[in-house]
Amino acid sequence: MNVQPEASKQEVMPVEKRRGILSVSLRNHIAAWLFLIPYLVLYVWFMLYPIVKGFYISLHQWTIGREPVFIGLQNYSYMFKDKYFWGALWNTLYFVILSTPTLVIVGLLLALVVNAKMKGTTFLRSAFFLPHILSISVISSIWVFMLQPYTGFVNSMLHKIGISQEIFWLDDVHLAWISILIATVWWTVGFNMVLYLAGLQEIPEEYYEAARIDGANSWQCFLHITLPSLKGVTLLIVVLQSIASFKLFGQPWLMTQGGPGTATRPLVQYIYETGFRSNEMGLSAAMSYFLFAVMIVFALIQFKFLSKKD
Template structure:
């Protein structure tokens, strides 16, 4: 009898708790609405719309006919796809290490007790607030082969050569990398600065007492302390570099030849120059899948190292 009474009391308590639990879930959903609405409008709907367009011949006047996976087959039999995909990854290999190393070095310098550190930090961060168009036009002028300040500086340094930075395939990627590094390094620096300030100073003091020099303190305290920030930086820079478009479009137009044509510009040309929006949507879906795959692999590697 007593056990039955206890079961009934427990059951009634659970029934009373159910509405409260549902109310909490409803509140959580309501809190998410301000995020879910813009996410659906600006991210989810364009992806679904792009996936639908990729299955059709779609011109500037709209849908013409359903072609199933024909657009995807065109992508993989076109040699340009592999060439432009390689260009995108080549830029990742050039830009990601350089901007992260430069940002880390600047953060280490500014983190010291130096004069005018706030001013120096602001000067390096300032380019990041500029638009890609402004940055590209600035460096388009700086890299001018005849009257550009970059070549003038080389002459001052005793190198009497006029390098065609934007028309010579040997130098063009370095010009785009320098432009992008100058634009992005301030953001990288600020994130590293935030990470450095989270490392307890007593770790460095203990290492000094133990006789560790600056290099050993950097290897065994600073780098491990920045591991989380470093992972975020690498992930962000890889994805950001893969999305390269503005610098190439303004500074080189994909040239010389097709040597700086990237996947994003390839998609742009297919859609807006060739009026093949269905094929461009398919290219976007493929490239989006590649970036998603990179993100998943990177997270798997990170989780394995953390484990």
């Protein structure tokens, strides 16, 4: 007679426990969503909606103050026939090819310097990273002042070492790109240095000790231990730097205004001029989406060739 109540009690207890666990899990999910909803609302409104709206605009002929007229893919067709668009795209690709390897190599070298066990490395870390916290307008103003002919700091230093020729850094096509590159490296390389420094400090010292016991020199340790260990950090820096270089705008706009002529006008500047000077919002939106597609393809290629399984 006592077996049946015991059995029923054993059957009831797990059900009650499951209900308690489910209620706790439900409360946790509700609490999590309550914290996430404010961010999700802002993210949808300020990120996802503009993306969808921008693509909608790219399919219309739209000038500010007038109703948009649907024209399908005509903006994209006109864009591909525009020689100035291709010129601006080439300028952007040229800067990506020029700046990405430079910033990766210089960032790695600076990280190796500040990671060395020497006096003053704390000061060097701060000095190398400090320009990164400045705004692009400040950076550009500094370098325009330093690169001025006759009175600029750079030309004055060149005169002191025996170079008498006056160099017009921002008025020559090739020198203008070099000037923009120098300003960009000085401004952003500190961030890459910090990423590489974090990667260097994650490498176990035992690896180097074992390599030295086997007779490896410093170069061999760097080639076979340091570089392979930094592959993930290098991939991150290459992708981030490529994306940032594709979005180049502030440096040429403030330093050269895209000149001389249109030699240093990147695609983002041309998009800006098309939208806000020529008042062709639909066409500028189409260019923006084409640039977005190029950046996605470029990033996928980098992941394909750089992220190989160990």
